[in-house]
Amino acid sequence: MPSTLATYFAFPGNTAEVLEHWHSVLGGELEIVRYSDMPLEGLPFEPDPNAVAHATLKLPAGEIAGSDVVDDKEYPLRDTAYSLLYTAETPDEARELFQGLLDGGGTVGMPLEIAPWGDLYGQVFDRFGVMWAFSYENA
Incomplete structure (x- = not known):
């Protein structure tokens, strides 16, 4: 394996x-x-x-x-120290997934648009506080 x-x-x-x-x-x-x-x-x-x-x-x-979690400690989820980076196959896929998390109660961290380095890029915090970054290279 x-x-x-x-x-x-x-x-x-x-x-x-x-x-x-x-x-x-x-x-x-x-x-x-x-x-x-x-x-x-x-x-x-x-x-x-x-x-x-x-x-x-x-x-x-x-x-x-x-x-x-099996103990009773509190662990913060919302943070910018980590994120899940999803590089999409198409710009439409990136937009659809970004919007899906917004529609599910998320908030925009950074709008999904063409970044200075030329890629489509944006960040959304889902309704649980996890930061997702979506990208499409060489947009």
């Missing part, structure tokens, strides 16, 4: 909602495994059976994975 690299998120109890939303916008193949779907013997904690143990959204361009 070849090496892979995926983005992994730990969401505050709403992993299923987040990945279902992304799946509705981006498409792909979504798989969600809850703690109730697996044996729990040997875990060093007692999880909520409905919590997401592991979820994956497989897209042609890569994979996004995540799970629910």
Whole structure:
């Protein structure tokens, strides 16, 4: 099996909602495994059976994975220290995905337009606070 690299998120109890939303916008193949779907013997904690143990959204361009946080600490999601960069095959695809996240409750971080370096580029914070950057090269 070849090496892979995926983005992994730990969401505050709403992993299923987040990945279902992304799946509705981006498409792909979504798989969600809850703690109730697996044996729990040997875990060093007692999880909520409905919590997401592991979820994956497989897209042609890569994979996004995540799970629910199992402790009661607060972890900030909205930040500009990270983003998901999606380089689209066409300008229309970039516009459609950007708009899909806006329509789902997101806010514009940077309008999707031709950037000084010549690419179509823009940023949107989805309704969960995750920053997405969309690009189409050499627009």
